[in-house]
Amino acid sequence: MKHSIKSAASTVAYDLVTFYTGNNTGDVPGNLPDPYYWWEAGAFFGALINYWAFTGDSTYNKITLQAMEHQAGDKGDFMPLNQTYTEGNDDQSFWAMSAMMAAERNFTNPSSSKPGWLAMVQAVFNEQAHRWDKTSCDGGLRWQIYTWNAGYGYKNTISNGCFFDLAARLARYTGNATYAEWANKVWNWSKSNGLITADYQIYDGTTVDSNCSSYDRTRWSYTAGIYLHGAAVMYNYTSSLSSNSSSNSSTVWKNRIDGLLTSANHFYSTDESSSNVMVEPPCESTGSCDTDQLSFKAYLSRWLADVMQLAPYTYDTVIAKVRATATAAVSQCQGGSSGTYCGHKWSSGSYDGTTGVGQQMGVLEVLHGLLATDISAPVTSTTGGSSEGNSAAGTESDETESQILFSTLTTADRVGAAILTAVVSGLIFFAVYVMIV
Numbered sequence: 001m002k003h004s005i006k007s008a009a010s011t012v013a014y015d016l017v018t019f020y021t022g023n024n025t026g027d028v029p030g031n032l033p034d035p036y037y038w039w040e041a042g043a044f045f046g047a048l049i050n051y052w053a054f055t056g057d058s059t060y061n062k063i064t065l066q067a068m069e070h071q072a073g074d075k076g077d078f079m080p081l082n083q084t085y086t087e088g089n090d091d092q093s094f095w096a097m098s099a100m101m102a103a104e105r106n107f108t109n110p111s112s113s114k115p116g117w118l119a120m121v122q123a124v125f126n127e128q129a130h131r132w133d134k135t136s137c138d139g140g141l142r143w144q145i146y147t148w149n150a151g152y153g154y155k156n157t158i159s160n161g162c163f164f165d166l167a168a169r170l171a172r173y174t175g176n177a178t179y180a181e182w183a184n185k186v187w188n189w190s191k192s193n194g195l196i197t198a199d200y201q202i203y204d205g206t207t208v209d210s211n212c213s214s215y216d217r218t219r220w221s222y223t224a225g226i227y228l229h230g231a232a233v234m235y236n237y238t239s240s241l242s243s244n245s246s247s248n249s250s251t252v253w254k255n256r257i258d259g260l261l262t263s264a265n266h267f268y269s270t271d272e273s274s275s276n277v278m279v280e281p282p283c284e285s286t287g288s289c290d291t292d293q294l295s296f297k298a299y300l301s302r303w304l305a306d307v308m309q310l311a312p313y314t315y316d317t318v319i320a321k322v323r324a325t326a327t328a329a330v331s332q333c334q335g336g337s338s339g340t341y342c343g344h345k346w347s348s349g350s351y352d353g354t355t356g357v358g359q360q361m362g363v364l365e366v367l368h369g370l371l372a373t374d375i376s377a378p379v380t381s382t383t384g385g386s387s388e389g390n391s392a393a394g395t396e397s398d399e400t401e402s403q404i405l406f407s408t409l410t411t412a413d414r415v416g417a418a419i420l421t422a423v424v425s426g427l428i429f430f431a432v433y434v435m436i437v
Helices: 002-017 038-055 061-071 089-104 117-131 157-174 177-192 221-239 244-267 293-310 312-331 357-369 401-407 411-436
Strands: 154-156 205-207
Touching: 002 038, 002 357, 038 061, 038 089, 038 293, 038 357, 061 089, 089 117, 089 157, 117 157, 117 177, 154 157, 157 177, 157 221, 177 221, 221 244, 221 293, 244 293, 244 312, 293 312, 293 357, 312 357
Parallel strands: none
Antiparallel strands: 154 205
């Protein structure tokens, strides 16, 4: 049985990697081609780290290590010059979460000239903690980092959820309670500002102009998943501490997990023929999911595999959905040139005619969930973790917006400007010469 699951995962992973061009001559390591945005590339390599961790197959480790090191950038904070101008907090976080996964799964460490996986995550955490915006809504992260990007006036749930998740995972990995305090702070802020409802529904985000009183109430699978995963991490972390207050905290987080698991039923089909199969309600039935949204089920699936390990009492509840989803998802992988590419509508019972990174990642991560009891839980610094950290990473002075704008000028831009200057100068000289003559 396990052999057949790994064999299926191998096929899905192979087809997934056919979409990657970053290891081609002249391309940039870590980038996916259009129409995929940079953040999804970070998620892509997280899927490959997970694939190695759950199956033991190291086929894609080399390209993963190369991509992660390259996109970490000069400062090791996942703000490379080729992305900084348009990068959002959630974009940065998806790369950081893949680095955190590398630390937790003891993936090959970066070269000695690069920061460790843990240090990279700490750099991102420190930068985002500095961006915590007290000027509106009493806190929270804005979607965008810089004022010139559309969405700067929006505090989206996924950015804050990722920050919550990173804080929780750093607390568990390092044992540093300051990270746990931040995790609690982000959860409480999300709850008090209505992004997490009383019955644990998770909304898409809220606007700064309304002082966070006007919401986009769309419910996506990945926003539900990020808070569920972070809650499971906090439950695991507080359960490992020996004090009455920690025991009380563990109970609080257990109750939150239970509430989030119940609300996550929203993302599973209730039709008799496809019961317990994961769906993306806002767009799947109409076939209107965009490139980003086609990947959202991959992240809920990824995090559910961890939830079963971090909060083992959830296993029976979660695995029933994972098994039903995996069976349906794999059965419709009948597309593309190979006849094995996967579509998005797993509950339909047939291949939907689409191919893409999101579709492949989704099926791959569901298969990983079937192997959750076959491998150890994510490690910490005291249970075998070997990643080097730097708690001060990311605390140096931020670049100003004008510095960012200037630094985004590429070599080609500067060469083009030099040529244009020379041409204009030549025309002026010629005009003067004609006038004199």
